[in-house]
Amino acid sequence: MKRQHISDAVIRRLPRYYRYLDELHAKGVVRISSNSLGKRMGITASQIRQDLSCFGEFGQQGYGYNITALRAEVGHILGVDEKHRLIVVGAGHLGHALLQNFDFVSSGFRLDTAFDVSPALIGSTINGVLIRGINELEDYCAAVHPAVAVLTVPKAVAQETAARLISLGVRGIWNFTNMELTVESGIFVEDVHFADSLLTLSYRISAAPQLEKESS
Amino acid sequence: MKRQHISDAVIRRLPRYYRYLDELHAKGVVRISSNSLGKRMGITASQIRQDLSCFGEFGQQGYGYNITALRAEVGHILGVDEKHRLIVVGAGHLGHALLQNFDFVSSGFRLDTAFDVSPALIGSTINGVLIRGINELEDYCAAVHPAVAVLTVPKAVAQETAARLISLGVRGIWNFTNMELTVESGIFVEDVHFADSLLTLSYRISAAPQLEKESS
DNA sequence: TAGATTGTTAATCGATTAACAATC
């Protein structure tokens, strides 16, 4: 294992490894080789071994990888066992949908509170999560020190809300606002750009038939 | 302009170009050089010119790019002017949130219908979109021929629903089910893996302080 | 015209894949 910079490409593959290992683990499979995992995932065995070698030596020659152990290792690398505190800021349709559908716990986060401005929502509970007024944000953060905030507020207040969260000690923002946020170094923003995602699909279905025409 | 294979890296940058150009266009800015656009976006001017050159020659020496024209070109490349038909399959919390918040029209799609199994939802309207029973899917597709389906159904029925949609002529699936779908070639799946996205954030906030400790 | 900026070719950099000695 070489102590080195971990590239973004490697980091973005880790959750996928974790997902596959979790599934194999749930199925009760005990061991797997880089070769057969690669076949399942549609990537090369070399890439898997190369990626894992950034973090340690988790396999055994002639045997492969123990799934339970490797799953735990990858989970540890991703930080799922750190049980970071998380808050949802903005409990509109999207925030509501995430609170209802998304399993924050199995991604290694703890949450008990969402924030919103709407008096109609404040005091109610979604999937066991209490909705508080945004004016309680300062007190809550001072007490609980959430590490991550899910930003599902309207675009117009995205940047100011992000700055406010960062000033309260939040270090990671899961950004659904379709705005590119400006943040200081040491703060991490993970964007979920719905429009960008859908547009790549638009490109592919638009470009594909053209390619057919060209080759005919 | 070289007729060539367009790499995934280039395709994924196109929507971001489009977003920036759209914003500049809305502000009324007339022209921009690859250099100043690159500064704004945090990428090199070379990369912008290289990317655009995959599709044509849109600039002018000594001047740069006309924003209105380039925005239209990039939009055209992405297929936003094709007004593809789109349906939403699954009108639960997430489907509902997308129907309420997401501007399908400005991404170049037309939609009038979502499908669900819940009798409580069927017949109602969300943001002008009618919710029909999933049993009407065949008739609707035969009549309208949607090119893209937004898949927001429960994980358990994701694969079978995808297969059904493909058999009805859908060529692109915007997949929110957190399942990796198996599809034939010529069909495009764009995954929105919430868990993968959040886990990269978990990694970064977990790894960052460790790096600090190491260097101290 | 002179300055600016393109599109493209060449150089560099980084990521992926292949190969293989080590060893379970």
Added chain:
DNA sequence: TAGATTGTTAATCGATTAACAATC
């Protein structure tokens, strides 16, 4: 032991950046 498979080094491939002639 013999076969399998690792971790790592080397080779290849592709993507990014730099350089520059062309030209508006």
